[in-house]
Amino acid sequence: MELFALNHAWLIPLVPAAAFIIIGLFFKEFHQLSAGIAVLAGTFSFIMSAAVVMAVLDAGISVEMPFIQKIQWIKIAGMHFSMGVMIDPLSAMMLVVVSLVALLVEIYSIGYMKGDKGYGRFFAYISLFSASMLGLNIAVNFLQMYVFWELVGLCSYLLIGFYYYRISAREAAKKAFITTRIGDFGLLIGILSLQMVFGTVDFMELRHILPVYIAANGTGLLTIIGILLFIGPIGKSGQFPLHVWLPDAMEGPAPVSALIHAATMVVAGVYLVARSYFLFAQLPELLHLIAWLGAFTAFFAASIAITQREIKRILAYSTISQLGYMMMALGVGSLTASMFHLLTHAFFKSLLFLGAGAVMHAINEEADIFKMGGLRKKMPLVFVTMTIGVLAISGLPPFAGFFSKDEILAAAAAVSMPLYIIGTITAFMTAFYMARLLFVVFWGKEQHGHVHKTSYFMQIPLAVLSILAAFAGAAGYVGGFGDWVRFGEAMPEHMNIGLAGISTALSVAAIALAWHIYVSKKYLSDIIAQKMGFIYTVSFNKYYIDEFYAILCRIFIDGIGKIMYFIDLYIIDGIVNTMAALTVYCSRIFSKLQTGQIQTYVAIFFCGVIILLVYTIVFFTKINELAAGGGF
CATH class of the missing domain: 1.20.5 (Single alpha-helices involved in coiled-coils or other helix-helix interfaces)
Incomplete structure (x- = not known):
């Protein structure tokens, strides 16, 4: 079975891709059949992924000695490219996370999307989305990864704009697609540069070539290539300043938000850096930049989430902040901490998004948390599961986020105290705004008399994810996650009790503060907002980044467009029209002779x-x- 799983790992993305084709071509109008095909394909991918993990553990496959299958893909004079499957602990972990979350989202969607006219189309898109991310995880080289990278971007465009008849959904889809194209262009240039300099984009070949190249030529050119490659993750993983697309991605259905923000698109950038860490680890200056950009993004997004009112938008900025944590961990040299947080984040963030979707589904798609209130008695399961998600993301023991977040903070403290301080302050803000969301939605005055019942198809994934959000961190810590998913020598699991105690105390204080403001009303939120004045206004308006980009578009893009229009109309067309007129005039003269x-x-x-x-x-x-x- 182990050998079968490894030799047939290519089926893991292929089966969901086949489900997309089958549903899209034949069964799109048959709603239940479409859902059944998607769930069956997702189940197969998860079972095969779990078998791959077991095979990796039993066969002793490591980062240094991965399992690789390759076939020739493209052969042009002077260069050739392969495609295939690369299985190591990193890709195996990602396969399980992606396939499991995707499967649970598909099951949840059976209940959530019931009655939607685009039911079959939705499950076709979800299947393609899963296939794209799973294919990205097992790529053997940058070019193959880039193909699936772009497919992930296409699927996000289709799903964010799923309700294409809404102007807001269409605009959000275009915004996501165009913004991420900026990053993707940098990534493409970086991949082409690797091919030109090294003659290959294969991960294992580059891993062996780089040390020899650096010894002979230094890291100057390689740093430029590394920056180009990193521009892709900046866009895809919502790092500042290309984060603006991610909050607007909420226009898609709630299951889409869970999939995009938890296990697929946004973590693709983090995974790319981790997969090519053999390159980034050789560039300490670039790692320093990644660490500080990640820390700033984490703090920046958290400071916006504190003042937002829409439930999914709060979670979206939370995702940006947590991605910043992952990038900071990679920047300070701890691939293990970053991937551990990616694992736990996938569970508690998908839980939170699906819980938010259940709340909105029950109260006629209302998104403003201050128009909810008192739902803990009417939606007890959703309340309990979301509470677990909030405690996990807040980093309270023994929930999953406690172990992964504190491992990141410990790694940051070992390298840079300023980075650790930024990360700790961000942890305090995270606990506060997540507790704010929980208390406002489930406590307070009831504002909805009738609440729609939550389908069993929606309840089952919430229950499973809540268990994972509660115990996955402890299981990974005890099970030696760092011995398995790592870069370089295996690091024994250990916890800095002092740092963990500080972050836990701050999280408890943040939750208590949120309770006093939004439940006991000891401090009135409106008065606090008024006293904060300009700071609150700037945070609520997301630092006016979107407005700034709009101005840039009007001044530069529209301005350049007008200049080019003038050149085209009066210079290029002028020359062409003049030549045409001269030809006509001469022809008229010569026509007198004919x-x-x-x-x-x-x-x-x-x-x-x-x-x-x-x-x-x-x-x-x-x-x-x-x-x-x-x-x-």
């Missing part, structure tokens, strides 16, 4: 003969005169 009448042609011919005779007589007369006068 009357089609034989008489005219004979007359012209006769005139030409006369002119020629006159010229000949004059010429010879002149010759005779010169001869008579001795001119020769």
